[in-house]
Amino acid sequence: xxxxxxxxxxxxxxxxxxxxxxxxxxxxxxxxxxxxxxxxxxxxxxxxxxxxxxxxxxxxxxxxxxxxxxxxxxxxxxxxxxxxxxxxxxxxxxxxxxxxxxxxxxxxxxxxxxxxxxxxxxxxxxxxxxxxxxxxxxxxxxxxxxxxxxxxxxxxxxxxxxxxxxxxxxxxxxxxxxxxxxxxxxxxxxxxxxxxxxxxxxxxxxxxxxxxxxxxxxxxxxxxxxxxxxxxxxxxxxxxxxxxxxxxxxxxxxxxxxxxxxxxxxxxxxxxxxxxxxxxxxxxxxxxxxxxxxxxxxxxxxxxxxxxxxxxxxxxxxxxxxxxxxxxxxxxxxxxxxxxxxxxxxxxxxxxxxxxxxxxxxxxxxxxxxxxxxxxxxxxxxxxxxxxxxxxxxxxxxxxxxxxxxxxxxxxxxxxxxxxxxxxxxxxxxxxxxxxx
Numbered sequence: 001x002x003x004x005x006x007x008x009x010x011x012x013x014x015x016x017x018x019x020x021x022x023x024x025x026x027x028x029x030x031x032x033x034x035x036x037x038x039x040x041x042x043x044x045x046x047x048x049x050x051x052x053x054x055x056x057x058x059x060x061x062x063x064x065x066x067x068x069x070x071x072x073x074x075x076x077x078x079x080x081x082x083x084x085x086x087x088x089x090x091x092x093x094x095x096x097x098x099x100x101x102x103x104x105x106x107x108x109x110x111x112x113x114x115x116x117x118x119x120x121x122x123x124x125x126x127x128x129x130x131x132x133x134x135x136x137x138x139x140x141x142x143x144x145x146x147x148x149x150x151x152x153x154x155x156x157x158x159x160x161x162x163x164x165x166x167x168x169x170x171x172x173x174x175x176x177x178x179x180x181x182x183x184x185x186x187x188x189x190x191x192x193x194x195x196x197x198x199x200x201x202x203x204x205x206x207x208x209x210x211x212x213x214x215x216x217x218x219x220x221x222x223x224x225x226x227x228x229x230x231x232x233x234x235x236x237x238x239x240x241x242x243x244x245x246x247x248x249x250x251x252x253x254x255x256x257x258x259x260x261x262x263x264x265x266x267x268x269x270x271x272x273x274x275x276x277x278x279x280x281x282x283x284x285x286x287x288x289x290x291x292x293x294x295x296x297x298x299x300x301x302x303x304x305x306x307x308x309x310x311x312x313x314x315x316x317x318x319x320x321x322x323x324x325x326x327x328x329x330x331x332x333x334x335x336x337x338x339x340x341x342x343x344x345x346x347x348x349x350x351x352x353x354x355x356x357x358x359x360x361x362x363x364x365x366x367x368x369x370x371x372x373x374x375x376x377x378x379x380x381x382x383x384x385x386x387x388x389x390x391x392x393x394x395x396x397x398x399x400x401x402x403x404x405x406x407x408x409x410x411x412x413x414x415x416x417x418x419x420x421x422x423x424x425x426x427x428x429x430x431x432x433x434x435x436x437x
Contacts, residue, residue: 009361016333023329024368027410030322031373035406036380037312039398044205044303048193052133052256053294057263059088059253060292061274065232066284070249076288077230078201078301079249082219087273088253089125093265096127097255102202102209102227103218108176109164119160120226121177122199122209123218129155129186131256132198137161139171139186146185147214154182155212161187178223182213197294199252200301202227225250247282257291267291319413326365326417334358334425358422359415366414370407374398377406 013020047053061084062076070077080088085099103121128134129141138161142153154177161170170184195204217223222240231248257263270289277283292300377398398406 005357005360006364008357009364012333012361013364019329019333020365023326023333023365024372026322026325026329027366027369027414028372028376030319030413031370031406031410032376032380034312034315034319034409035373035377035398035402036384037315038405039377039381039402040384041309041312042402043194043397045298046194047295048195048197049133049294055256055258056131056294057255057257057266057291058293058297059255059270060290061270061283062285062288063247063249063277063283064285068232069285070230070232074288075300076290077249079228079230080251080253081247081249082244082251084273084277085251085253088255091273092255092269093262094255094257095262096131097253098125098127098131099215099251099253100124100128100199101215101218101225101251102199103213103223104226105178105211105213105223107160107164107211110173110175114164119177119210120207121211121213121218121223123213123215123223125215127256128198128212131254132193134191135189137187137189138169139184141212142185142214147216150214150216150220152180152182152217153185153214155186155188156184157188157208157210158190160210177211177213178221180217180221188212195298195303197298198254199227200298200303201252204298204301204303219244227252255291263291323413323417326414327420330362330365330418330421331424334421354426355422358425359418362414362418362422363411365418366411367407369414370410373410374403374406 049056059080060076060078061080062070063081063084064070064077069075080099088097089099101123103123105119105121106116107119108116122128126142126144126147129136134141137158139155141155142151146153154175156164156170161167164170164175165173170187173184174181175184176182192208196206196208197204199206213223218225227250229248229250231246233247235242235246235248237245255266257266267289270291271287274283274287274289381398
């Protein structure tokens with residue numbers, strides 16, 4: 001029966017091509033505008049590591065200025081000092097944990113055929129790789145012993161391995177980074193969490209780093225840093241060592257705490273540690289330690305921009321306006337078929353059958369509008385790319401979830417828009433219509 005109603009819908013649409021085209025265009029415009037903004041918000045707010053997001057916790061310690069909060073109204077700094085990061089790495093009770101920071105390094109490929117070039121590096125500890133479930137094409141990450149021994153090891157992204165080693169298994173080979181020779185221990189397969197939750201502070205929609213080196217190695221050789229650095233008081237002394245021991249925050253710190261008992265124990269440790277530091281003259285502010293899981297941390301950092309949310313709601317309001325126009329067009333179309341409806345009622349068609357028939361026609365119009373809207377949404381996303389450039393290119397790709405959502409939203413919207421016109425059409429009195437034929 002559905003196929004029969006679908007064929008009737010196609011016949012009806014061909015019979016009134018201009019009216020049908022106007023309705024499809026109205027729905028298509030509304031779906032195109034709304035899905036453009038919904039897609040951006042969907043990508044910005046998606047869970048980048050759903051199977052572990054409740055086990056991974058971002059650590060904050062309020063070591064800031066006693067007279068001013070790091071962030072209003074009373075938020076602790078979004079990063080930690082080197083002193084605190086090293087203390088946590090040494091003593092904090094976590095299944096896995098790690099300090100990390102961004103660096104820029106010069107990579108000198110082996111041989112004389114290619115010139116040195118800059119790469120974006122992440123300085124981290126061994127737990128980074130299993131904690132965030134990085135997939136490996138070759139080899140693996142280094143272990144904790146390599147952190148302690150300060151070994152010169154490196155993990156490459158697939159892109160860098162392809163560029164430097166032609167995509168071959170490069171584990172065991174060496175390359176020169178920042179003037180030092182590093183041994184390759186692993187090559188990461190395609191990995192691009194969206195948002196880049198492990199370093200929201202320095203750009204939640206940036207590309208992942210190209211290489212990964214031990215954090216202690218970055219400190220030992222004083223490699224340049226490229227992340228955010230904030231200080232609430234001047235560095236006491238000159239040189240890199242003085243900077244390390246300052247109250248400047250520049251390190252992101254994560255801990256893997258699968259159970260509530262582990263989280264409670266970790267928070268208790270943080271509080272005890274801060275009390276000890278207070279006795280030494282640090283941490284002048286009231287106790288304000290935080291543990292935030294992945295989604296809480298992204299919400300705290302307002303990864304989803306307020307402007308993007310406002311635009312999404314405005315586009316949905318535009319969709320409602322388009323549907324109101326569609327209601328009027330459907331009402332005009334269905335009431336124009338009063339003679340046909342009266343004849344069908346006279347030969348035995350029930351109101352329920354007529355109601356279903358016209359809802360199928362509304363859904364068909366919605367399907368066509370949804371397909372048009374997908375094309376318009378794609379154009380809208382490309383326009384955002386052209387307007388804002390590389391900074392948004394990872395937010396403007398529609399996956400199959402968004403494609404299905406667009407089609408579903410269009411069909412449901414068209415059916416809702418068709419409820420009143422269909423009800424009016426099905427209440428036509430057959431006797432009155434037959435007299436006028």
